[in-house]
Amino acid sequence: METGNVTTPFGRRPMTLGMLANQVMAGEIKSDQSVDKWKLFRALCEAKPLLGIGDRALAVLNALLSFYPKNELAQENGLIVFPSNIQLSLRTHGMAEQTVRRHLAALVEAGLLLRKDSPNGKRYVRRDRAGEVDEAFGFSLAPLLARAEEIEQLAAEVMAERLHVQRLRERITLCRRDIAKLIEAAVEEDIPGDWQGLYREFRDLIEGLPRSPTTAQLELLLDELTGLRTDILNQLEIRVKSTKQRGNADYIERHIQNSNPDSISELEPRFEPKQGAIAEQDNDRGAVTPEKGRGETAHPHGQKTEEEQSRRPGVRNDGGGLKSFPLGLVLQACPEILTYGRDGVIRNWRDLMAAAVIVRSMLGVSPSAYEEAANVMGPENAATVMACILERGGHINSAGGYLRGLTRRTEKGEFAIGPMLMALLRANAPAGRKVG
Template sequence: MESGSVTTPFGRRAMTFGMLASQAAARKIEPGRSIDKWKLYRALCEAKPLLGITDRALAILNALLSFYPKGELSEDNGLVVFPSNAQLSLRAHGMAEQTIRRHLATLIEAGLLIRKDSPNGKRYARKEQDGEIREAFGFSLAPLLARADEIERLAAEVVAERLQLQRLKERLTLCRRDIAKLIEMAVEEGAAGDWSEIHLHFRDVVERLRRSPSAETVAGALDELELLREEIVNQLEMQAKSQNESGNAQHSERHIQNSNPHSIIEFEPSFETKQAARAEDRSAGWAEPMARITADDGKGGPLPAASSVPTAHGGGLKSFPLGLVLQACPEISAYGPQGAVSTWRDLMAAAVVVRSMLGVSPSAYEQACEVMGPENAATVLACVLERAGHINSAGGYLRDLTRRAERGEFAIGPMLMALARANSPIRGKTG
């Protein structure tokens, strides 16, 4: 500092131990010490979370440094700047004077500035006859020079923590992608396992992450997801090894012949196909599937489960867990019996209602059931319902998917997993 005595504030401002400590530290500057003021300012910007200062306080400090005539802070050049609040406002992009005073107080409390008040509280400098400043009253930048090493160390810590968080987020993103792709592959290939439950556990871990998580939170989620990924990989590798050892015999065992497969006619209401059919006749058919299924329960026994419903041509498509279908296509539940879908029977009944609502002809849906199987056709129709706003002709779209499935060019898995991701509660979050 310019003097060895203690400087007390002007007017009603009280002296504090913090001010006394800052002035004592500023008197311990090493002789000949200097530092580039803008390099130090960049370090201050990095270290601001640890110093407890805001962006606007840094803007005021930037303005004060711009009034310092030299490029390097040094005691030899003096360390006091004395601009008025009006001048500071101009260089702080028009900041109000009350705001300037508040942020100056913040910088002083943080130990980055020292007030050197004149007898009347004004900021000015006394100069010699040759123009050299003999004494100045204003704000001393001595604490910046005295704490330069500390500020640079704090800045390095903040940068290191930010880089660590960035690396953890990158690893988390890669792990999330691996798990999502592996679950999608397992579902599409029909691998054994409760993939619906695994997927729900995966989403639960991801959803616990906030928009701006700390490094500790990301590290905890990463450990949990890496363990889940390892379990999934081990499970899939064991199944792949088992399939390689069994060869083609296992595929022959899974082939089931049935000369009398269930027809979609059992679940499809009879509609008048003539152009003169009345609208009320068509709407009356919406409630018919449920009555038909109820009547069938008394005649032919319970409807087979999705995994055991045999079809003439549907063996090429894999069945999916009902929970995953409902997670990917939640809108279909509103059209089930009593407004809910809890079994495959409910889903296929809801699909009949949706088929009529979307304008899909009975023949198109019957053909889809023959090619894909009733459960897969109902799943596809649930997916079409989710994307109804983007599909011009639901019937034409379903016929096209049926033709592709017949040629072996269509798989439900990618479409289902894409909808599951789109309907996730954390859609669009940091990863």
């Protein structure tokens, strides 16, 4: 059995304060403390960048753990393993003995192993008459048990950072696609503007990114691309609005103009028409303004009334009979969606819909599923439902399947957003987060 006494290394290997600190820490292990050795090893594999060890050192540690007879590392089972370098070489698939020794030293240096050297430096075990281990000399796994919680925390940090980088790369990819296609559309439509200069700026940003960028560099690139995309969109929107105003002059005598400048026609996201589906002739015609009732329509281009348009197959703008809720209430109930707004703020329905499109991609919801939800529920309600799905992400296995299910229920008149929002509002009430 281990005595817990401080031991010094054999031969010319020096004793260091780090070794002493590791031995003191190992001596503080609680008697009932235990951990699954393979679960801990998987956490080590995740946390290796923060622990300063490489793949081959982990291969040697894996071989050492295979010599430990139990699956649970525990003080009562003993924590010393004593294989020879030849045995370790065999279990590391023929790794040279010199290499094995070098990586054993690296594991000791990283504070993951302790040497318990015998008087002659050999590794062996002394047993009593009953065959139980009386004393063993070799490598102690006690630091792994003592640092188990720390290792798992480091592994969680590495995984969270990796997920953050993955999301940054996804958002950068979306921005790149948006910018390239918006500039291409502007050039094809012969819209005035310095599109060549904007494209050069876009390419300079992309090509200035290192081959292996840091998280900070990715965040900076995303901010710059988002700003560039906003500038391009602003120029295109000015052009679209001026074109609409010119077009309205031909119909001013026959159609009522919409006095509400914040019509939902400017807020609803545009979807690509699928093959076999009926494409909308004009973007968001006959939309209901968010401030007015559902019976009141806006028709800035001389389009058909809402009643006439609702007869068109493949298009629904009645929100599936769902009740709409104030934007402030939605954001209080679903504060996580604020992260995906511009500068972490959502000021209007348009911002919420843009954030919902980003969340849709992040959660793996197909464009067709979201488009169908927007057609059935209405664009505002579809964005609200995406915010609710994001808020409850840990409880939903398939966001796309869940959204399609809610869409089906909406068609049957079996779904209401109110209970979902109220439940989230109660759940988030203690946080006291303010709406942007």
